[in-house]
Amino acid sequence: MLKSKVLVIIFYSLGFFFSEGFAQASEKNIPNEVQDFNFDWEFSLRNPADSSKTANVDNWKPVKLPHDWSVEASFDSIKGEGATGYLPGGIGWYKKEFSTDIGKDEKAYIYFDGNYNNAEVWLNGTKLGFHPYGYTPHYYDITDYLNSASENEIMVKVDRTRYADSRWYTGSGIYRNVSLITTNKLHVPIWGTFITTPEITDKEAIVNAQIQIKNDFQRRKEFKLITEVLDADGKIKGKATSTKRIAPESEITLNQEIIVNNPQLWDIESPYLYIAVTSIIEDNKLIGQYETRFGIRQFKFDADKGFFLNGKNLKIKGVNLHHDAGLVGAAVPEGVWERRLKILKEAGVNAIRTAHNPASKEFLHLCDEMGFLVQEEFFDEWDNPKDKRFNQKERSVDYITRGYGEHFQEWARRDLRATILRDRNHPSIFQWSIGNEIEWTYPRYRNASGYFNMNWQGNYFWELPPITPQQIKERFDESEEGKYVLAETAKKLSKWTKELDTTRPVTANLILPSVSHLTGYADALDVVGYSYRRVLYDYGHENYPDKPIMGTENLPQWHEWKAVLERPFISGTFLWTGIDYMGEANGNWPVKGTLSGLLDFAGFKKPSYHMMKSLWSEEPHIYIATQTNDKSIFKWDGATNQVVEKKPGAWEHALWFWHDVNEHWDYKVNDSIIVEVYSNLEELELLLNGQSLGVKKLSQFPDHIYKWAVPYEKGEITGKGLKNGKTIWKSLVTPTQAYAIKLTTENDTLQANAYDVSHVVAQIVDKAGNPIKTKEQNIEFSVEGEAKVLGVDNGSGTNVQDYQSNSLKTNQGKALLLLQATKEPSVITVTAKAGSLKTEPLKIISQ
Missing domain, CATH: 2.60.40.10 (Immunoglobulins)
Structure with missing residues (x-):
């Protein structure tokens, strides 16, 4: 895919397969139906020793899905694990009784968008299957196991007794949506459409519809396949018709080409969406209709010039997000994500990395509609497990920390395929990430880097490798290979990805790129992501000039964004993180999670949010933060009459967490207060009770923070400036008593x-x-x-x-x-x- 140092994705229309690819029967009046299967379940939390599916009826309680039982419990510093947020796991059973009317020419499927984890499913006493990975969708053909015209019972066992099986909060249970799907035996299977636009100009776009047709009849079928492209107003913009025959109990793939004139492009500012409506006609009768939502756009990664979307150079202003959302845990209502994404969008965020697992269908649906680019990540661990309490080499081996690494060899391909097939019609997705900081789990990489096992006194975050690339390669080649070879696994995952989708680049988040570039790992990637390695941007570009590079896990600090702005060849960054998340909190009780987010657990804005908004948004912005002189990282310097850092240059090495500041003007009279203002205005005046404390220019502050030292007095402190001739201001007011x-x-x-x-x-x-x-x-x-x-x-x-x-x-x-x-x-x-x-x-x- 790389040619002349440019990674070009010239296709891009990708959409969303509504209701797993089936239109709602109630709306279309056709045989296909997707039934919301979230209601009328019962739940029982069991003792791990109790494997009974029936148990005492008193143990069951009614629930509506999605459901996360862990977040319903109390935080526990003794029985809980900080790795997963001090909330418990256990074994949960779900059951639901239902009736359905399936005709002799119809099929039925039960579809789960995500069960965390190790889920076993039974229908009417017959085991349908087992699914270990908590983040990937899975479904079962239940046609032959249904009771005809009578009650049916479905049961699901979710085993999360390994309650520290991850490095973040996972949740427990059927925490994503469930559907009951019925369709004709001649049908488009689940995830059976793939819409691409291989050629786009201002005048027209070629839309290619790749459609699978499955015939579960025991006789040959002849049918007509019609695909119409509808715009946002429901007007037909193009159409293709095919007439085909299909053998009994077989499956074929058809390709249809449709021209859309004067296409409207999907973009982060105007995320325009089309719908491809595919109809199956047999004997002049409509027997199935399927909707695929997609967008038309194209992009490329250039190793010298960065990222381009629809021909425009664009910096990726991204954040990493885990899948939990505070008080709802992992069972997140769509409206909760919508509110959080809206707030991030207002700060200028234009991209999301789903750290470190596939997202829900609803989350990606919102990203399509709201104009976010998405890097969807598959795995956090591959052949070798990660220590869930630490990020580097294994330090403890116990039952509760065994995670997906136990299943990777058997399940990785199936889980990767399920993710891509479900999600490749989303216009928001622009990268597939095959893994996150995988190098920690292969000792050869850590040992070869020179950072960790030499008498080196430098700093991993801010300094170049202490040895040359040749020395790194020699150390690596001399080390023991081990049972699994990281580069070979990476090539395998990349190959599986491109078997299903060649329209998006494959990437990964590299924690030791100085080693990974030399050992074949980076060769498996189209775009190389650097994790906390902005110090290596120039090193990587100089030594590996044909590889597009970007930051995929970086600090929410001005110095990180400055490094991107100064380098056209760096496409952008994903900050760690967009929102605080539960987990990675070992030994910090009562801290229950990681507090590096721009938003807190409730989705409230933090000071770092306002700093990044002042950097990423064109909207005029002023935010006032205050702190007493003794607690502040700044001080008044009488010699220069300036507020300066107590530790000079510290801002260039600030890590995950923003320094301690307050958003209030409520102190003791004559306290010495350091006032910080985060703003994108080039000039700013600070006033206390209407009296000017001076006008300053942003260019005076290398750390991008306006600063004043102010003796406290009650009243109102105001930051004021001009933008395009309009006065912009923000105030903090001393409150009186609570009322x-x-x-x-x-x-x-x-x-x-x-x-x-x-x-x-x-x-x-x-x-x-x-x-x-x-x-x-x-x-x-x-x-x-x-x-x-x-x-x-x-x-x-x-x-x-x-x-x-x-x-x-x-x-x-x-x-x-x-x-x-x-x-x-x-x-x-x-x-x-x-x-x-x-x-x-x-x-x-x-x-």
Whole structure:
């Protein structure tokens, strides 16, 4: 795929296969049907010694899927593991009774988008199969196991007794959506369409529809296949028709070409989507219809000039995201992801890396609609396991930490194929990542690097390799090969990927690229991702000039983005991370997770969010942060009359976590306060109670932070500047005593569909409505009307109060209540109580 140092993806229309590729029967009035199979389940959490499928009926409780049982429990520093967020695992059983009317010419499938993990499925007492990987979709043909015209029972066992089997919070249970799919025996199988656009100009785009047809009849069939491309308004923009015969019990692949005139391109700013509607006609009768959503776009990676989308050079402003979302754990409602992605988008984020596993179908659906580029990652470990408590070589071997490495040899190809087949129609996906920091699990790489087993006194993060490439290669070649060879596994995974999709580059996140470039690992990749190795950008480009390079795991700091801006050949970066996540917290109790996010566990903005917004967004932005002189990383220097770093140059080596600052103006009189302002305005004035404290230019501050030293006095501190002739300002106001709890929500109208959610934010305020962020109180929420309380959170990394509650202590005077609609229309009334504080009820309409 590489030619003249340019990786070109000239295709790009990829879409979303609605409802696993089947249109809703209720909408289309055709035989195909995808039934929402999330309702009316029962759940039982068992003792690991209890393998019975029936057990005492009292042990069962009703649940609606998706469901994560771990997040319903209490955090436990003794029985829990920090690697997975101090929440328990166990064995969970699910069962559901249902009836379905399957005709003699029809097929039925049960589809799971994700079960964490080691899932076994039975239907009417017959075992359908076992699926170990918690992040990949899987389905079963259940046609021959259904009871005709009577009740059926499906049972699922999820075994997460290995509750520290990962390095982050995984959740437990059937945590993604489930569907019951019925179709004609002559049909497009699940994930059976692949839409590409191999040629795109301003005047037209060639749309190629690759469509599988399966005939499960015992006789030959003749049919007509019609594919129509519809625009966003439902107007037909092109059409192709094929007439074919298919042998009994066989499968064929058809290719149809359609011309779309004056195509509208999918882009991060205007993510335009088309739908390909494919119809199967037999004897002039419609027997099946399938919708594939796709976008038309093209891109390339140039080893010298970076990344281009639709012909425009674009820096990738990405973040890494794990799959949990605070109080809902891994069973994340679509509305929760929508809110979080919207906030990230407002900061200028244009790309997501799904660290370190395939995402849900709904997550990718949102990325298509909202205009995010997505690097979808397959695996965190390959042939050899990772120590779940540490990132490097294995230091402990015990039952609870055994993870996917136990199944990789047998299941890797199946899981990779399932991910690509399900997701290759998403226009958002622009890279497949075959692995994350895999080098840690092969001792040869660590030992050959020269960083870790020599008498070297340097710093791995900020310094070049202490030995030459030739010495690295010699050390590697002299080392013992081991049972598995990393480069060979990488080539195998890359080959499997390209068997299914050659339209996207294969990449991986390399933690030791100085070794990986020399040993064949990087040869398996089209784009090489560097993990925390921005110090090697020039080294990599000079030594391996034909390989496109980008940052795939980097620090949420100005120095990381500066390194990208200064190098046209670096396509962009993915910051670690976009949002705080549970896990990787060993030995830090009560810290329950990793706090490197731009947003906290509740989806509230952190100071680093505002710094990155000032770097990544064109929208004028001012954010004021404050800290006492003794706690600040800065100080007043009388000799220069400037605020300077206490440790000169420290900003160039800042790591994952933002330094300690406050978002308030509430201190003791005459306290010496360091005021920091994060802004993209070139010039800024700071005022205290209307009096100017001086005008400064951003160019004065190499660390991109405006700074003043201010003796504290009550009142209002304001940052003010101009952008395109318009005055932009932001203030912090000293509050008086706590007076009320202010309730707000961004979504005061819900669909009564048992899925839609509303985030209710409670903030303690004074009588004038100013937020109080220095005093905490316990808040108790009351909810009247038809709504389910999903839980509460305050965003703090040390909050280990139960999520499944209606009360908690605030953080910075703030708390979050998450509500979900039921199927019953209602007026929902939310109130909050905290001592004598007043509150106005919040009304939410569910309809």
